[in-house]
Amino acid sequence: MNGVHDMGGMHGLGPLVPEQNEPVWHAPWEARVFALTSAIGAWRKWNLDESRQQIERMPGADYLRSSYYEKWLIRTVALAIQTGLLTREEAMSGRPDPAAQAATPPLKAAQVEPSMRRGGPTTRSVDRQPVFRVGDSVRTRNIHPQTHTRLPRYARDKQGVVVALHGAHVFPDSNALRQGENAQPLYTVRFKAQDLWGEAANARDTVCIDLWEDYLAPV
Amino acid sequence: MSSGEHHDHDHDHSDVPSDLALRVKSLESLLVDKGLVDPAALDAIVDYYEHKVGPRNGARVVARAWADPDYKQRLLTDATAAIAELGYSGRQGEHMVVVENTPAVHNMVVCTLCSCYPWPVLGLPPAWYKSAAYRSRSVIEPRAVLQEFGVSVPEDAEVRVWDSTSEVRYLVLPERPAGTEGMSEEQLAALVTRDSMIGVGLAAAPQGAAA
Numbered sequence: 001m002n003g004v005h006d007m008g009g010m011h012g013l014g015p016l017v018p019e020q021n022e023p024v025w026h027a028p029w030e031a032r033v034f035a036l037t038s039a040i041g042a043w044r045k046w047n048l049d050e051s052r053q054q055i056e057r058m059p060g061a062d063y064l065r066s067s068y069y070e071k072w073l074i075r076t077v078a079l080a081i082q083t084g085l086l087t088r089e090e091a092m093s094g095r096p097d098p099a100a101q102a103a104t105p106p107l108k109a110a111q112v113e114p115s116m117r118r119g120g121p122t123t124r125s126v127d128r129q130p131v132f133r134v135g136d137s138v139r140t141r142n143i144h145p146q147t148h149t150r151l152p153r154y155a156r157d158k159q160g161v162v163v164a165l166h167g168a169h170v171f172p173d174s175n176a177l178r179q180g181e182n183a184q185p186l187y188t189v190r191f192k193a194q195d196l197w198g199e200a201a202n203a204r205d206t207v208c209i210d211l212w213e214d215y216l217a218p219v
Numbered sequence: 220m221s222s223g224e225h226h227d228h229d230h231d232h233s234d235v236p237s238d239l240a241l242r243v244k245s246l247e248s249l250l251v252d253k254g255l256v257d258p259a260a261l262d263a264i265v266d267y268y269e270h271k272v273g274p275r276n277g278a279r280v281v282a283r284a285w286a287d288p289d290y291k292q293r294l295l296t297d298a299t300a301a302i303a304e305l306g307y308s309g310r311q312g313e314h315m316v317v318v319e320n321t322p323a324v325h326n327m328v329v330c331t332l333c334s335c336y337p338w339p340v341l342g343l344p345p346a347w348y349k350s351a352a353y354r355s356r357s358v359i360e361p362r363a364v365l366q367e368f369g370v371s372v373p374e375d376a377e378v379r380v381w382d383s384t385s386e387v388r389y390l391v392l393p394e395r396p397a398g399t400e401g402m403s404e405e406q407l408a409a410l411v412t413r414d415s416m417i418g419v420g421l422a423a424a425p426q427g428a429a430a
Contacts, residue, residue: 008331008382009359013351016367022345024269029243034343035264036247039256048386052333068334068349070239077246085255094245096253103254112263113271117339119309122386150384152331154358166314166387186385193378197359204377207358210385 001146002153004060009154009197013064030069037076038116042107045083048120049176053148054079124183126168130213131185136162137219138189140211148176151215155207159219160191163208171212185213273342276307277390278411280340281422282404284317285395295319298390302340312339312388318381319392320418325372326391327365327418329357330383337388341413348417358382368419381418391418398425 007013025031041051054075058066066074080086090097107115132138142157143149150172164187171182190208193201250256280302284291294301298315302308315337318326330336331354336344347353356364361378365371372378381389393415399407402425414420 006332007351007355008357010351010355013355016347016350016352016356016364018347018368019345024273024343026346027240029240031265031269032243032247032261034268035261036243036250036256038264039260040250043255055333064351068346073239073243073246080250080255086249086253090249090253091246094249096249100253102252105254105257105260107260108257109259109263112260113267115310116264116267117309119311119313119339121313123314150332152382152384154331155382164316166385169314169385186387188387190379201359202362202374202378204375205361205379206377207380207382209382210387212385 001056001148002144003056004063005056006153008152033069033073033076037072039105039107040076040080040085042105042115043083043085044106045085046079047175047178048122049148049170049172050178051075051079052172053176056148122170123167124170124181126183128168128184128213130165130187132162132165132187132213132216132218134162134165138162138187138216139219140189140215141217143215145173147173149173151211152209154196155191155209155211158191158195160189160195160209162187163190164188166210169212171214173212173214182214187211187213187216189216268338268343272307272339274340274411274413274416275408276305276342277337277340277413277416278408279305279404280307280317280390281392281411281416282408284392285399285407286404291392294392302390307339309339311335312337314385314387315340315390316387317390317392318379320394322376322394324377324379325365325370325418326379326381326389327357327361328381328383328389328391329354331355331358332382332384335383335386335388337390340390341416345413365419368414370419370421391416393418393420393422396422396424398427 055071077091081088139159140156166186168183169186174180174182188208189211190206193205251258284294294317298317334344334349358380361380410423412420415422
């Protein structure tokens with residue numbers, strides 16, 4: 001979707017303010033939101049792409065106003081309600097439905113480190129053969145889906161060159177909608193900065209973007 | 220949740236951090252009471268991301284690559300496997316690629332769509348990396364952003380920006396500073412800054428070396 005989360009190339013989004021000796025968290029609640037989100041994710045009620053999509057669905061003004069972990073909090077509550085882990089009433093009151101039976105958490109403390117170290121690879125074994133090869137020129141499609149996509153607006157309908165093939169990865173656009181993983185070749189495509197931004201850009205500079213095959217057309 | 224009168228608007232704009240702290244506390248006790256999360260697991264997750272991952276991991280990878288040409292070759296060919304040799308792997312680092320800075324090419328990494336970042340080797344991202352300013356500007360005016368970080372890339376070198384749109388995560392292999400011949404891996408690792416591995420900084424010069 002053409003949301004404010006798709007920020008590449010926008011102007012006027014404030015100053016860049018690096019912080020010296022920045023702590024991992026700026027308040028204890030940030031750490032708790034991070035941990036809650038990670039732990040409840042172990043129920044596997046939603047996938048990574050649905051999770052990103054949920055944040056992108058925030059009204060644009062709220063997205064810009066909210067801090068990173070505030071977005072996580074809003075997202076986690078919304079997904080928990082949508083998937084039935086919580087009722088809306090429980091989320092509002094902060095108290096469990098008295099009729100509900102207590103569940104057993106799927107992620108125990110002893111499983112945390114192994115689980116984090118394992119992660120969740122998005123590569124899949126598929127029969128689909130890559131259409132493009134390293135060195136091929138490609139053009140990105142001019143698409144504007146109202147739903148989740150990882151083809152940034154600034155890189156649509158642009159020509160570039162394939163510089164790497166990463167095997168087949170889960171396709172976010174379908175996975176976010178629970179329409180299947182549709183795993184397919186993932187490429188890195190290199191664009192000249194001038195092809196993206198015009199003559200004002202440095203003639204030597206480039207931008208490399210990871211793009212799924214369905215985003216690409218032959219030139 | 221505490222600001223529950225407007226339930227589809229519970230990210231109340233007047234929230235100050237204490238409101239957020241209360242909301243999070245309320246959510247945590249609800250999820251624990253329902254048996255949806257284990258409080259000890261929450262503590263373990265916080266501990267893991269505070270103490271087990273962070274830029275010192277990435278610095279060890281870089282130092283090994285500087286010290287061992289065979290390792291560097293493996294790192295540039297299959298970064299995920301080479302990084303796992305040092306014991307780093309997992310969430311948000313399942314598919315690693317390492318890109319090498321040279322006098323001709325300066326690499327820098329961004330995620331314009333969210334804030335993707337290689338957690339196993341760099342830890343959780345700093346606030347500026349997640350900021351709208353960095354996400355918007357890095358792709359359109361990378362040299363201006365680099366200048367603000369004190370990095371000046373010559374006009375005749377290429378600035379190559381990596382926008383992390385997929386689950387591939389990028390780590391920059393910074394140039395080895397001059398005057399570091401004969402240094403141990405441990406000494407080398409101390410020169411590798413977090414910013415140099417994102418590509419918005421350079422590795423530090425050794426103490427006593429001319430600037």
